Amino acid sequence: MPDREYGEIPGYPEGQEFQSRRELAEAKVHRPLQSGISGAKDGADSIVVSGGYPDDEDHGDEIIYTGQGGRDPNTGHQIADQELTRGNLGLVRSELDGRPVRLIRGSGGDPAYSPARGLRYDGLYQVTEHWHDSGRDGFRIWRFRLVKLSSSPRQAVAPAAQTIGPAPRTAYNGNRLVRDPSVPERVKQLHNFTCQVCGIRLLSAGGPYAEGAYIRGLGRPHDGPDHESNMLCLCPNDHFRFDAGAIYVDDGMVWNALTDSVVGLLRTAKGHEVDPGHLRYHRDHFAAAEPT
Amino acid sequence: MPDREYGEIPGYPEGQEFQSRRELAEAKVHRPLQSGISGAKDGADSIVVSGGYPDDEDHGDEIIYTGQGGRDPNTGHQIADQELTRGNLGLVRSELDGRPVRLIRGSGGDPAYSPARGLRYDGLYQVTEHWHDSGRDGFRIWRFRLVKLSSSPRQAVAPAAQTIGPAPRTAYNGNRLVRDPSVPERVKQLHNFTCQVCGIRLLSAGGPYAEGAYIRGLGRPHDGPDHESNMLCLCPNDHFRFDAGAIYVDDGMVWNALTDSVVGLLRTAKGHEVDPGHLRYHRDHFAAAEPT
Numbered sequence: 001m002p003d004r005e006y007g008e009i010p011g012y013p014e015g016q017e018f019q020s021r022r023e024l025a026e027a028k029v030h031r032p033l034q035s036g037i038s039g040a041k042d043g044a045d046s047i048v049v050s051g052g053y054p055d056d057e058d059h060g061d062e063i064i065y066t067g068q069g070g071r072d073p074n075t076g077h078q079i080a081d082q083e084l085t086r087g088n089l090g091l092v093r094s095e096l097d098g099r100p101v102r103l104i105r106g107s108g109g110d111p112a113y114s115p116a117r118g119l120r121y122d123g124l125y126q127v128t129e130h131w132h133d134s135g136r137d138g139f140r141i142w143r144f145r146l147v148k149l150s151s152s153p154r155q156a157v158a159p160a161a162q163t164i165g166p167a168p169r170t171a172y173n174g175n176r177l178v179r180d181p182s183v184p185e186r187v188k189q190l191h192n193f194t195c196q197v198c199g200i201r202l203l204s205a206g207g208p209y210a211e212g213a214y215i216r217g218l219g220r221p222h223d224g225p226d227h228e229s230n231m232l233c234l235c236p237n238d239h240f241r242f243d244a245g246a247i248y249v250d251d252g253m254v255w256n257a258l259t260d261s262v263v264g265l266l267r268t269a270k271g272h273e274v275d276p277g278h279l280r281y282h283r284d285h286f287a288a289a290e291p292t
Numbered sequence: 293m294p295d296r297e298y299g300e301i302p303g304y305p306e307g308q309e310f311q312s313r314r315e316l317a318e319a320k321v322h323r324p325l326q327s328g329i330s331g332a333k334d335g336a337d338s339i340v341v342s343g344g345y346p347d348d349e350d351h352g353d354e355i356i357y358t359g360q361g362g363r364d365p366n367t368g369h370q371i372a373d374q375e376l377t378r379g380n381l382g383l384v385r386s387e388l389d390g391r392p393v394r395l396i397r398g399s400g401g402d403p404a405y406s407p408a409r410g411l412r413y414d415g416l417y418q419v420t421e422h423w424h425d426s427g428r429d430g431f432r433i434w435r436f437r438l439v440k441l442s443s444s445p446r447q448a449v450a451p452a453a454q455t456i457g458p459a460p461r462t463a464y465n466g467n468r469l470v471r472d473p474s475v476p477e478r479v480k481q482l483h484n485f486t487c488q489v490c491g492i493r494l495l496s497a498g499g500p501y502a503e504g505a506y507i508r509g510l511g512r513p514h515d516g517p518d519h520e521s522n523m524l525c526l527c528p529n530d531h532f533r534f535d536a537g538a539i540y541v542d543d544g545m546v547w548n549a550l551t552d553s554v555v556g557l558l559r560t561a562k563g564h565e566v567d568p569g570h571l572r573y574h575r576d577h578f579a580a581a582e583p584t
Contacts, residue, residue, distance in 0.1 A: 006473065041499070084497055092498030097477065130498070181298065185389065202529060203551035204536035205376055205580035206384030206422070207333070236528030237494060244496035259495035288497035 004038075004045050006099050007124065014123040017115060018104075021048075029121050030104050037068055039090020043099055044127075047091075047146075048119070050106025052076070055135050055143070057221075058110035063103070063125065064221065066135070067091070067142030078137035084288075088142045095127035100149055124149045129217065131245070131285040180226050184212025190269040191233035197247060197255050199267060200235045213239045215278040222281070229275040232266075248287035249279045258288050296330075296337050298391050299416065306415040309407060310396075313340075321413050322396050329360055331382020335391055336419075339383075339438075340411070342398025344368070347427050347435070349513075350402035355395070355417065356513065358427070359383070359434030370429035376580075380434045387419035392441055416441045421509065423537070423577040472518050476504025482561040483525035489539060489547050491559060492527045505531045507570040514573070521567040524558075540579035541571045550580050 008014075009029050018024045021033050030046040031038050036053075038046040049058060053066035067088035070080040082088060094101055103125045105114045114120075125146035135141035193208035194201045202209045213234045216224030224230045234242060241247040241257065249255045253266045253274070266274070300306075301321050310316045313325050322338040323330050328345075330338040341350060345358035359380035362372040374380060386393055395417045397406045406412075417438035427433035485500035486493045494501045505526045508516030516522045526534060533539040533549065541547045545558045545566070558566070 089498060092496075096496075096499060096501050097480075099473065181391065188389075200529065202532055202538075204384075204388075204533065204538040205550070206381060206536065207388060209388050209532055209536070236532055237492065240494055240501055240528055241496065244498065244501070246494075246496040258497070 004043060006043070006045050006094075008102070012121055014121060016121045018119040018121070020118070024048075024104060024119055029102060035068060035087060037087025037090060039087040039094070041085075041089050041093060043093040043097060044087060044090030044101055045094070045099070046102035046104060048104045048106055049109050049114075050119075051108035051110070051114070053141075055133075055141055056109075058105075058113050059220075060113050061148040063146045065091075065144045065146055067144065070139055070141075078135050078139040078141065081140035082132075082142050084142060091127050091144050092130050095130060095144075098126070100124035100126060101146060103146065103148075129243070133285060179218065183226055183228055183231060187212050187228050187231045187233050187272060190272045191267070192269075194233065194267065195235035195238055196232050196267040197234060197238040197242070197264065202235055210234065211236055211239045213242055215274070216281045222285075224278060224281070229273055230278045232274065233269075233272075242282075243286070245282075245286035245288045248283045249274075250283070251276055251280070296335060298335070298337050298386075300394070304413055306413060308413045310411040310413070312410070316340075316396060316411055321394060327360060327379060329379025329382060331379040331386070333378075333381050333385060335385040335389060336379060336382030336393055337386070337391070338394035338396060340396045340398055341401050341406075342411075343400035343402070343406070345433075347425075347433055348401075350397075350405050351512075352405050353440040355438045357383075357436045357438055359436065362431055362433070370427050370431040370433065373432035374424075374434050376434060383419050383436050384422055387422060387436075390418070392416040392418060393438060395438065395440075421535070425577060471510065475518055475520055475523060479504050479520050479523045479525050479564060482564045483559070484561075486525065486559065487527035487530055488524050488559040489526060489530040489534070489556070494527055502526065503528055503531045505534055507566070508573045514577075516570060516573070521565055522570045524566065525561075525564075534574075535578070537574075537578035537580045540575045541566075542575070543568055543572070 005028060009027060012027055012029050018027065024030045025033055030048055036048045037044055047065060049056060049063060049065065055066045057064040067082045068086065069082045070078050072079045084092065101124065103122045104119050105122050106119045107115050107117045125148050127144050128147050129145040130142060132140050132142050188210050193210040195210060210233050213232045214224055215230050215232060216222050218224055218226055238247060246259050247255055247257050249266055254263055255266050256263050297320060301319060304319055304321050310319065316322045317325055322340055328340045329336055339357060341348060341355060341357065347358045349356040359374045360378065361374040362370050364371045376384065395414045396411050397414050398411045399407050399409045417440050419436050420439050421437040422434060424432050424434050480502050485502040487502060502525050505524045506516055507522050507524060508514050510516050510518055530539060538551045539547055539549050541558055546555055547558050548555050
């Protein structure tokens with residue numbers, strides 16, 4: 001769908017209400033008449049949250065959204081694993097590209113945040129994470145974290161794009177965790193800023209650079225601890241691959257790169273003990289279900 | 293200084309006024325009595341902006357701050373090049389580590405933002421970029437972009453840390469540029485998500501990932517164009533090294549990694565023309581003045 005339109009649709013500001021899916025589709029705010037995700041492998045531009053999936057969680061500025069597929073159209077029960085294809089793949093692509101996703105809430109959703117009737121465009125969200133889980137019916141579901149983008153007239157822009165380091169990222173609203181900055185500091189120091197996977201030590205005139213990567217994410221639903229045992233010292237490239245599930249670490253502390261079948265022993269540093277339980281959680285929920 | 297304290301000092305909220313540098317130092321909001329930067333190679337925790345450097349620019353939520361050193365203490369003129377040492381290096385370290393810097397404005401600064409008398413703690417800023425330039429007196433100065441962190445009681449947290457991709461980054465206030473999202477999209481597509489420096493193509497189950505790196509930054513003072521000719525397709529690691537000046541590209545389109553003396557030909561893609569003038573600007577202002 002080369003005519004996919006990202007961002008706000010002119011004439012339909014945040015808060016705009018719609019009586020029906022047809023009206024929503026005609027406004028091009030969410031084009032599909034049935035599917036909750038408007039997306040394909042090129043990206044996803046909008047989703048509808050309307051309570052269809054029991055695993056969805058609506059926290060207002062943050063939504064944990066269930067992917068599509070694998071459901072019995074009659075009972076609504078999950079009868080097969082969800083695949084990372086179609087709309088699900090679209091949401092990942094929008095995550096990778098930093099594209100905003102329009103969020104539409106329907107009256108069937110969480111009453112705390114949903115309209116009493118019809119549908120409502122509730123602004124732009126960013127997909128910040130995806131993982132898989134076993135849904136209530138025992139089959140694999142894909143889950144996506146979406147975080148609301150600032151709705152101020154000021155356009156949000158990627159802080160990092162003008163600065164040292166990584167990908168364009170936009171500013172978020174939403175509930176924010178207070179993190180202990182000494183945890184990544186210490187882990188990076190212990191490893192002397194050397195990546196535990198590939199061994200690179202990125203140098204600049206101002207000094208070395210590495211990232212502290214949480215193994216099991218903080219906050220819901222992963223609820224990992226803000227502790228050194230839950231962190232790896234990684235270069236930005238391997239941080240991406242770890243978070244994307246393209247690298248996992250097994251119980252023997254061997255890292256595996258799924259996408260190119262490379263393996264190696266995780267580098268260690270005296271004083272830094274990684275908890276294998278957190279690595280297992282990462283494998284179970286982030287490592288690609290099907291190696292690609 | 294292992295007892296350096298980052299972030300807000302309890303008891304001294306944003307807006308707190310001080311009569312003198314001594315009072316400021318006793319409150320530990322800014323410890324040095326003379327120096328504008330409280331910092332060393334381990335990091336910098338506070339700066340004072342008080343109009344001492346003619347090259348400083350105060351835009352409120354964004355400050356372009358001149359480093360220390362090379363000045364005649366009697367005339368205030370620059371009489372030698374500034375080095376990337378001491379407080380200057382501290383500001384880079386805080387940039388690399390994502391540490392907040394307390395900003396104190398003195399009455400000598402830009403009247404639009406500065407207190408009429410004495411000094412005032414104006415909240416936490418993040419160093420987002422550093423580069424070098426030729427100052428008004430013809431000697432090299434180091435410049436730092438500082439952007440105000442959200443002052444809401446909600447703690448700012450790194451969006452990226454919970455998500456695919458890179459370093460913990462905090463949310464910014466400040467003037468934000470509207471960027472054309474199609475520029476990085478197209479550059480990445482043309483290169484098929486392959487890094488123009490190292491040739492890596494980072495893969496995940498959800499697809500490939502690369503970053504569009506502006507060569508000459510958008511916005512003041514670089515004022516680079518939001519155009520494909522001003523962008524490289526890079527992996528996150530080389531994006532870091534390029535922005536940090538550890539990699540530059542010469543007129544022959546050869547990239548040079550200053551920190552490990554590796555060179556190579558910049559990868560090209562049909563339909564993507566890079567402007568050598570922007571690469572020259574990057575060399576002149578970002579490439580490390582002294583190879584390390």
